[in-house]
Amino acid sequence: MKIGIANDMPLAVEALRQAIATRPGHRVLWVAANGEEAVQFCAAQVPDVILMDLVMPKLDGVEATRQIMAxxxxxxxxxTSSVGANAWRVYEAMGAGALDAVDTPTLAGPDTRRTMDLLLAKIEQIGRVSGALDFTARAPAAAVPGMPKAPLVAIGASAGGPGALAAVLGALPASFGASIVIVQHVDQSFAAGMAAWLDGQTPLTVRIALEGEQPAPGCVLLAATNDHLRMTAGGKLAYTREPADTPYRPSVDTFFHSLVERWTGEAIGVLLTGMGRDGAIGLKAMRAKGWHTIAQDEATSAVYGMPKAAAALFAARAILPLGAIAPELASRVKSPHQSAG
Incomplete structure (x- = not known):
């Protein structure tokens, strides 16, 4: 992989170079000493991945990410030096289009190997995601009687997702009558913090999804582990490692397909900004079942990958700008018996 580094700290750059040098297939394409240089270098030579610091002169990592994605x-x-200490900036950067975050590896000490291995694992995961192929759709299983009938809104998102999710959830009324389940491509170490951050952006309650719980109206549940979230036959949520070979963890497709197989109530599928194709086939399966499906439009997507794939498959009944998605959901949930046609 060709890797760009954006970091103004020489020791951090050296640690990144040493980690990258341990993998024969990786090489440093360029090093930018500030966010402005990163934007310029990326325009001239687009790498397979950029390792972006958060705090830099001229442009910080959040604004550099925003400009590069545009x-x-x-x-x-x-x-960054400490993901935990910079959590809110990390969420801002992910809202601007970054895929993930990791602590800067150390050059010396007992944690050197561990921190370098974690960085390399994140790089390789991103490489698998950005070049991933479609997943095979599974045939829907028979419906199980006794499933709760309250509407369920299933939302998938990736790069740029936190900001898009905040915009959608923040525009929904406190009286919104559907349950909401979100699958955002995010490492489990950030999930609880992201749920807390989103909870502050909306009148609804946002928290992480727990094993065995049932979605409830007015509550937003966020997938919170590196395993996949799925719906079970009893209408309860569960985590599963399978399929083990998918590059996206948690996978939007896995959750959407589980709804098609197991959920007998009303459902609406929403696919927001994101890199890759995860969720497009699952959204197509939801539409085929007769449910209403929505994809974010290109103009308002930080990364027009996942919703573009959905549009190409005609998986979305409605392709909407970000600001129109919450009103569409509110309108449909107010009239649950209205045809999704």
Missing amino acids: RSPCPILIV
């Missing part, structure tokens, strides 16, 4: 989009991994 001009010459590519996968971006936030690499």
Whole structure:
């Protein structure tokens, strides 16, 4: 993989170079000493992934990410001295289009190997995601009687997702009558913090999804582990490692397909901004079942990958700008017996 580094700290750059040098298939394409240089270098030579620091002169990592995703989009991994201490900036960067975040590896000490291995694992995961192929759709199983009939809104998102999710959830009324389940491509170490952050953006209650719980109206549940979230035959949520070979963890497709197989109530599928194709086939299966399906439009997507794939498959009944998605959901949930046609 060709890797760009955006970091103004020489010791951090050296640690990144040493980690990258341990993998024969990786090479450093360029090093930018600030966010402005990163934007310029990326426009001239687009790497397979950028290792983006958060705090830099001229342009910080959040604004550099935003400009790169607008001009010459590519996968971006936030690499910062402490992800925990910079959590809100990490969420801002992910809202601008970054895919994931990791602590800067150390050059010396007992944690050197571990921190370098974690960085390399994140780089390789991003490489698999950005070049991933479609997943095979599974045939729907028979419906199980006794399933709760309250509407369920299933939302999938990836790069740029936190900001898009905040916009959608923030525009929904406190009286919104559907349950909401979100699958956002995010490492489990950030899920609880992201749920807390989203909870502050909306009148609804947002928290992480727990094993065995049932979605409830007015509550937003966020997939919270590196395993996949799925719906079970009893209308309860569960986590599963299978399919083990999917590059997206958690996978939007896996959750959408489980709804098609197991959920007998009303459902609406929404696919927001994101890199890759995850969720497009699952959204197509939801539409085929007769449910209403929505994809974010190109103009308002930080990364027009997942919704573009859905549009190409005619998986979305409605392709909407970000600001129109919440009103569409509110309108449909107010009239649950209205035809999704």
